[in-house]
Amino acid sequence: MSMPSAATGAALACLLAFAAHAETPRLGQPISAAELARLPRSVFPDGRGLPPGRGTVADGETLYDQRCASCHGPKGIDGSGGHLISDGAITGPDQDPAINNYWPYATTLWDFTRRAMPMNAPGSLTADETYAVTAWLLHLSGLLDADGVLDEKTLPAIRMPNRDGFDWIDARRP
Template sequence: MLAAVLAACTPDAPATPAASDATGPGGEAVAALPAGAPEQFGFGAHASEDRIARWDIDVKPDGEGLPPGSGSVEEGRRVYELSCMQCHGPTGTEGPNDRLVVAGDWEQWPPGRAFGAFWPYATTFFDYTRRAMPQLTPGTMSDDEVYAVVAYVLHLNGLLAADAVLDAESLAAIEMPARDRFVPDDRAGGPEIR
């Protein structure tokens, strides 16, 4: 098998008969396989529209891509106690991981490594939480649970009332305290950047 792979990597490797009619994504790779090599290797699955849709969950700063659902601050407190407290502490200020609550004035700069200083948009915090939390089982919270825990963390930071309920519309309307401190990186690149 290794010999077949190495042979396929040489510039003078013969192409398969399908080389001239290889079309679609990955067609060139299939066309470069040596004659007799299998087109499938027995692992993975076809990227169906349904499978792609399950991974296409990005949320933009303006709220585009937020899922249906909602969550209250009180529901978020329960989710936080079950899924977040072991890493971020009982009040979000202890750790051992990043502090989620600013213990002080937002106007002091820098406010330390804390939630509000790193998220210019609350929607981005939702997106990150949905994909990456809880740390040991990322992506396991329902959309309602993510809305709820985001509502709770926003409340702990004084950005949301105790009786608030978050959904796609209300989340996108929240202005984060450090939003204006973020600036676009408009560097063009080039050797001086690398």
């Protein structure tokens, strides 16, 4: 039985120093529960991710006039930021989609307002303020009474009129 030459041995050692192709360095650091709690939240249609809080239609109207109306118009109809409320339909020759007749989930309205609005101070609305502004817009949509209140339980319970108006094209429904 012949011994491997010194040169062959060196080559073999060199080869062994390379990791298998599928191996990766695994440098991800565990995220602790405390750190997880500090991450931004995803808000799902069933209300998962919504923080505790509450806001009234009346408070929402005041906040809306102060923080939102300059871009979205006094009743969500005019403004450079695009209209929020439509007085038209989503069928017919002049289709006019907006929150009240097109958006499928009320949670989306809360989530986008919380993370993105107002655009000159994104993320500046508190959870309570976001519930209030959402309540006002849902009132303008005819989906919440003038004395209505929203919180993390009542918001996801609101059924938007066009909830079932969407067909999934490149994804499979569960």
